[in-house]
Amino acid sequence: MYYQRLSNENMDFIREEIMEKKRMQRHTLTTGQRTTPEFITELQPNEIFVFGSNLKGMHGGGAAYIAYRKFGAIMGQGVGLQGQSYGIPTMQGGVETIRPYVDEFIAFAKENQELTFLVTRIGCGIAGFTDEEIAPLFEKAHGVENIVLPPGW
Numbered sequence: 001m002y003y004q005r006l007s008n009e010n011m012d013f014i015r016e017e018i019m020e021k022k023r024m025q026r027h028t029l030t031t032g033q034r035t036t037p038e039f040i041t042e043l044q045p046n047e048i049f050v051f052g053s054n055l056k057g058m059h060g061g062g063a064a065y066i067a068y069r070k071f072g073a074i075m076g077q078g079v080g081l082q083g084q085s086y087g088i089p090t091m092q093g094g095v096e097t098i099r100p101y102v103d104e105f106i107a108f109a110k111e112n113q114e115l116t117f118l119v120t121r122i123g124c125g126i127a128g129f130t131d132e133e134i135a136p137l138f139e140k141a142h143g144v145e146n147i148v149l150p151p152g153w
Contacts, residue, residue, distance in 0.1 A: 035151045036118045043071060043084055048115050050105065052122035053078045053087035062125040081108070090123035095133050098123060102137040109147050121150045 040049055049071040051063035057078035059068035064087070067073035072083010079087055079101060086108070088101045109117050119138065123129040135153040142149075 034148050035153075036120060036148050038150075040066070040118055040120070041070075043118070044116075046115050047084070048081070048117045049085040050117050050119040050122065051085060051087060052090035052120070052125070052127055054091035055079070055089045057087065063120045063122070079104075086117060088122050090127040090129070090134075095123075095129065095137065098134070099137050103140070106138075106141050106144060106147065109141070109144055113146055115146060117147045119147060119149050119153070121153075 043049060049063075049067055051067045051073070053059065053064050053067075053073075055078045057074065057076045059065055059073050059075060064073065067082075067085040067087070068075060071085040073085045073087060074082040077087065078089050086105060088098070088105055090098050092098075105117075109115070119141070121131065121134070123134045124131055131150070131152060135149075138147075138149055138153055141147040
């Protein structure tokens with residue numbers, strides 16, 4: 001029989017993925033509310049990876065790069081649905097410049113109830129915003145069944 005040895009890096013990734021799933025299950029059981037996992041490595045066919053992008057759609061780092069490499073984000077498209085991902089621009093200025101794109105996203109999600117949108121911590125990585133700055137932009141998303149937000153948002 002042939003056995004492939006897993007590298008320590010692969011084993012760490014697998015352990016982290018298992019731990020994240022357990023954290024998600026505990027959070028859902030205790031709060032009754034589903035939240036987006038910290039690391040999204042796979043999607044179900046009806047799930048959409050929501051990531052922070054830039055207006056030019058240059059998906060070179062952070063969640064945007066993951067969206068490009070794994071979930072169908074299109075290089076050169078910075079806004080909206082692309083493959084199994086949805087881009088929200090976060091690199092063009094202050095928080096108020098992000099709000100219209102978040103509102104557009106929430107409207108889109110409401111119109112596409114057959115899809116489930118897993119929102120990453122957009123703007124809280126490379127763009128340099130904090131959860132406290134970005135989370136209020138998603139206040140209107142709280143009542144939308146098919147939008148899943150990060151913990152604490």
